[in-house]
Amino acid sequence: MNSLILETQNLTKSFTGFTAVNNVSLSFKPQSITAIIGPNGAGKTTFVNLCTGMFKPDSGRIIFNGEDITNFSPEKRVQLGISRTFQIVNIFPKLTVMQNVKIPLLSKGRIEELENILGIFQLGEKKDVPASELSHGDQKILEMAMAMATKPKILFLDEPMAGVNPAERSRIVNLIKDLRYEEKLTIIIVEHDMDVVFRIAQRITVMNRGSVIADGTPDEIRNNATVKEIYLRGVEV
Amino acid sequence: MKNESLALILLIFLSLLIPLTENKYLLYLSLKIWILILYAIAFNVIFGYSGLLSFGHALFFSGSAYVLAILAVKAEYPLPIGFIAGIAAAAAFSIGVGFLSLRHREIHFAMITLAFSMMFWGIVMKWRDVTGGEDGIAGVPRGMPIFWFYYFSVAIILLCAYIIYRFVRSDIGLILEGIRENETRVKFSGHSTLKYRLYAMIVSGTFTGVAGSLWAMLDRTVTPSISHWSFSAMPVIATLIGGPQSFLGPAVGTVIYVIAQDVITKYTLYWQFILGIVIVSVVLFFRGGVMGIFERFLWKR
Numbered sequence: 001m002n003s004l005i006l007e008t009q010n011l012t013k014s015f016t017g018f019t020a021v022n023n024v025s026l027s028f029k030p031q032s033i034t035a036i037i038g039p040n041g042a043g044k045t046t047f048v049n050l051c052t053g054m055f056k057p058d059s060g061r062i063i064f065n066g067e068d069i070t071n072f073s074p075e076k077r078v079q080l081g082i083s084r085t086f087q088i089v090n091i092f093p094k095l096t097v098m099q100n101v102k103i104p105l106l107s108k109g110r111i112e113e114l115e116n117i118l119g120i121f122q123l124g125e126k127k128d129v130p131a132s133e134l135s136h137g138d139q140k141i142l143e144m145a146m147a148m149a150t151k152p153k154i155l156f157l158d159e160p161m162a163g164v165n166p167a168e169r170s171r172i173v174n175l176i177k178d179l180r181y182e183e184k185l186t187i188i189i190v191e192h193d194m195d196v197v198f199r200i201a202q203r204i205t206v207m208n209r210g211s212v213i214a215d216g217t218p219d220e221i222r223n224n225a226t227v228k229e230i231y232l233r234g235v236e237v
Numbered sequence: 238m239k240n241e242s243l244a245l246i247l248l249i250f251l252s253l254l255i256p257l258t259e260n261k262y263l264l265y266l267s268l269k270i271w272i273l274i275l276y277a278i279a280f281n282v283i284f285g286y287s288g289l290l291s292f293g294h295a296l297f298f299s300g301s302a303y304v305l306a307i308l309a310v311k312a313e314y315p316l317p318i319g320f321i322a323g324i325a326a327a328a329a330f331s332i333g334v335g336f337l338s339l340r341h342r343e344i345h346f347a348m349i350t351l352a353f354s355m356m357f358w359g360i361v362m363k364w365r366d367v368t369g370g371e372d373g374i375a376g377v378p379r380g381m382p383i384f385w386f387y388y389f390s391v392a393i394i395l396l397c398a399y400i401i402y403r404f405v406r407s408d409i410g411l412i413l414e415g416i417r418e419n420e421t422r423v424k425f426s427g428h429s430t431l432k433y434r435l436y437a438m439i440v441s442g443t444f445t446g447v448a449g450s451l452w453a454m455l456d457r458t459v460t461p462s463i464s465h466w467s468f469s470a471m472p473v474i475a476t477l478i479g480g481p482q483s484f485l486g487p488a489v490g491t492v493i494y495v496i497a498q499d500v501i502t503k504y505t506l507y508w509q510f511i512l513g514i515v516i517v518s519v520v521l522f523f524r525g526g527v528m529g530i531f532e533r534f535l536w537k538r
Binding site: 052073074075078079083084090091092093094095099102103104106107108111146147149150 | 408411412414415418419421422423424425426427428429430
């Protein structure tokens, strides 16, 4: 029972006209790294939003470390150890890099970790720069630093590579790998870059039209006929 | 930055010389400006620093003034008790209004705060036995000669302004800035944004109450005009003129507002017409207000 850090049971969320997440039951082991892939509109981001408290599900339950957190606010989930980054960079653009990291640190009373976090993410030299003046890749990295500042047990990364150039991509990949080992993190990553997904994920979950259609090791997914078909169809559409 | 501090210290020093001139008119005008500066700086904790437009700060200002006047004049309590009770009442009002309004944003927040202050205005107008209705309450004691009251008030205002300054520069102030810029990110950083907004409201309302109590003692009367919604608009306008993004912006705006009003009404009855033109041009062309222009000019050099 406690070998799972996060479990969703029959999670469903509809928006006017369509069901974004349909009866999704997934479970995640501690210190695992799972990638969720699927065509646009598959429900990946909505699933992340449900797990992190952005929306409440219409039905189903979310269990974190044995506790039902389905109706918890985002801030309470962060306090418990669930943190995230967003698909579109979500930082404080006018505040300095240091202030950006300070705000999440304050919620856990970990302000003494400031220099350490800035160091891990190589943001020390830029700490007094307004976040809006960072490169796009650095903004993505800053957001990861902010997510890590709350010392999460589980980290959701929603398309960390979106809009990032290849050089910065490999930096982010290395960061994710390091984080997982050094912080004993569980990571759930939504990503379109298949190269990145197959480089870091231990397990891949494929979603399409709100449902999970495949779930397995990278090798199993690579050879899954349905997945291939859906991905090809997705490209055509 | 150094020049700014020097200019500020010089201005404060000059204003401290005013009672020595024995010019009553100047003394009243100067202290009125001081009190309204505290009002605007306290208001800006909610407006500029938390990004919420309150249209009901007259409630905290006049609430405190009325409690002081009722206790000191009608109930004949000692003045210090009235003074402290007035400020405590403003704090209590800000907690109450805060709880009921801070879940809302923008126009909704502005309308709820306006509604509460209008309710209070209605009570003040109708509950004649206690508030004196339209006539208000006359004969508020000052407890000391006006000469010393001037210095007493300025000392309290400077102390309050310093406390507010420390508040907005504190970690709570940083979180408030974060909320103004990106509330979602603050929530996903593990903070209850409602809690921090409530802190801001309490600080803002309580110090507005200090200004209101001082006002009642300076004026020696409280009348419903300080409960009226137009009195809530005053710090909004002063802050827009001075610049909401700067700590001293509301102070600069208040000085301009009060002096301009005083001077312009001597020459023309259309003071509000000219005020309107100023507000429109500030909002359309100079979002940062006077301090914004000042900063831009300094940086360009």
